[in-house]
Amino acid sequence: MKRDQASKAGDMEHQYECLSLGMAQPLRRKSSKREVILIKAASMFKDKGFAASSMRDLAETVGIEAASLYNHIKSKSEILQEIIFHAATECNVHLEEVDVEEKSSLKKIEEIIRFHVRMMLNRFEEYHVMTHEWIHLSEPHLTNFIGQRRSYVQRLEAIVEQGIKNKEMKPVVPYVAVLTILSAVRGLEFWHRSQKKYSPQQMEDNMVMHLITGLQA
Amino acid sequence: MKRDQASKAGDMEHQYECLSLGMAQPLRRKSSKREVILIKAASMFKDKGFAASSMRDLAETVGIEAASLYNHIKSKSEILQEIIFHAATECNVHLEEVDVEEKSSLKKIEEIIRFHVRMMLNRFEEYHVMTHEWIHLSEPHLTNFIGQRRSYVQRLEAIVEQGIKNKEMKPVVPYVAVLTILSAVRGLEFWHRSQKKYSPQQMEDNMVMHLITGLQA
DNA sequence: CCTACCGATCGGTAGG
DNA sequence: CCTACCGATCGGTAGG
Structure with a gap:
């Protein structure tokens, strides 16, 4: 699942990054794992602060191993x-x-x-x-x-x-x-x-x- | 240069810290190292947050080794x-x-x-x-x-x-x-x-x- | 997406 | 107040 097309800055990309709400978010085609990670991370950073949040904890709430997070985010x-x-x-x-x-x-x-x-x-x-x-x-x-x-x-x-x-x-x-x-x-x-x-x-x-x-x- | 007299809490100790540090801190009787630690910690916690502040960094700004902090504070x-x-x-x-x-x-x-x-x-x-x-x-x-x-x-x-x-x-x-x-x-x-x-x-x-x-x- | 694992750094203790 | 050091945990990588 490549996301390189994000660099094609020309398109509309209306959906481009709608991590918007941690709400229901119904219709969503490519609501990638990446978005889930960002939403869970926002919630965790709010609760414990950025520095006190570990990638291992984040991975757990997402339901994958820590190392796997790095397939969706760089750091x-x-x-x-x-x-x-x-x-x-x-x-x-x-x-x-x-x-x-x-x-x-x-x-x-x-x-x-x-x-x-x-x-x-x-x-x-x-x-x-x-x-x-x-x-x-x-x-x-x-x-x-x-x-x-x-x-x-x-x-x-x-x-x-x-x-x-x-x-x-x-x-x-x-x-x-x-x-x-x-x-x-x-x-x-x-x-x-x-x-x-x-x-x-x-x-x-x-x-x-x-x-x-x-x-x- | 021993500094053990810091435990003799009775004296004035006006001189107590003036040589090594440029800090002014004038009249202060028993302004123990503990107070210095707390003041430096408050400043560091404000700048970097509690979780991102390390005891080693704190010790350095105080001018002692990390282990020595524990003679003045419990944790x-x-x-x-x-x-x-x-x-x-x-x-x-x-x-x-x-x-x-x-x-x-x-x-x-x-x-x-x-x-x-x-x-x-x-x-x-x-x-x-x-x-x-x-x-x-x-x-x-x-x-x-x-x-x-x-x-x-x-x-x-x-x-x-x-x-x-x-x-x-x-x-x-x-x-x-x-x-x-x-x-x-x-x-x-x-x-x-x-x-x-x-x-x-x-x-x-x-x-x-x-x-x-x-x-x- | 996983297992295995790295070097760095953490808070804290032992013992003097 | 120091040296020496502990076990735990960190962010991140290699390789499949």
Whole structure:
């Protein structure tokens, strides 16, 4: 089962890497073992951290021997890269969409908050790995990730700045507002670990309200 | 050059470490090697995570052999416990103080936010280890920590609930508000890693404003 | 996809 | 506080 055609960058490859959710994932032709490995790895990295997760444990949850993992992935490090940059790309794609919309800055920020809350609620494993385990990325990738993150933050800052200029938002330091928003969302990990007394919708709406009205002029 | 007198815990020992290390550490009576180990460990655990930090690396930054660490600490695990429960205790002590004050709920929450922001700014290493590495606590301690954290959150929820009852705060779900606040503060880790364009005071005031006005009735 | 196995490194102990 | 060293486990490879 060769996967070399992945280098043919021309195709659509709509299916190209949909490790997306650890959910049901119904119709899937070539939902390769590779995807299963990535999904199980994301879950394991979230639970125990990257460094404390062993390839042997991962192999066991996948149902093969450790050595066999290397037929699907190049290294432990590559698994981390795949998970993190997959999630990061989704964030960037979403921001691209929001950025070109004809909406108020406040509305844009609200949509971005809702996006992150939903990532945290529905794609917990990958998102958690991205936000907590990026430090274990190996070197060209670490620098790359930090750069992507910084530029993402700067683009959000620009939206906030615009909002201030338009008098939609109070005159905060945009950098602080963006950090506050992006980090607040991470608190939902405790909702995940709890008995879930509140619905995802309640969590989302309350968090959005708290963060948005704190910003409103 | 024998250093056995380190066990004579009575003396002043102002000179105790100044020659070999460039470290300043001024007035400190019995600032035992143990403390040095804990401080260096906190910094290392923050940088690389608990699991990826080796006792050999830690020993090197302390300036002794790995085996010698065990004259001061029982195990790697014990180091983590010390760091985390030390920070956790400070949070609990602070909450105790705030809780008995005769202030509005909103003011209490503000003080709690300021406390956490300052912990994040001034005691970054320990606080970061507590918030990010608690998952690596070994077993009676892990359950203990989770229990302490839950009860801490519940006490903050009670303050918010009181604030809603008093019409100081808008009717949010207290649980969500508390998660939002406690997590937002963690975003300051990126300020630490940045070039610090903004002062600690700016960070604190802006974050407090964002989170408090988002809560205000 | 497996068996067999490598060198490196881990946390920790013995004994002085 | 050190030297010497233990058993366990790690990520990964060879070869089929």
